[in-house]
Amino acid sequence: MHGHRHRDTRADRCHQRCGAQLRFDFEGADETIQLTDNELLLDAALRTGQDIPWSCREAVCGMCRAKVCDGQATPMAANFILSDDEVADGFVLTCQTRAASEKVRLDFDA
């Protein structure tokens, strides 16, 4: 498989080794936290001690919704509540997504 080139930039290696960083706004607070491996954005946000709303963790209630303002989140594993327009506007269900870039910024107040 000589034709296959694996993308391996320094940022990617750091992403794999030390995890990505999540920064978010919630009820006026501006929080930053280091993500652990494969951590859901909702779980990381909750680790800061902020009372982020959530209920189902199954992509149904929509309470964990936030807007991706910077960086990238993985495509949602499931989504039964956000409209196509909301998704196009950058909204995600944070119980269904992880970081896809070294830094991700969310706005839970959007």
Ligand code: FES
């Ligand atoms: S907690 Fe219900 S959709 Fe995320």
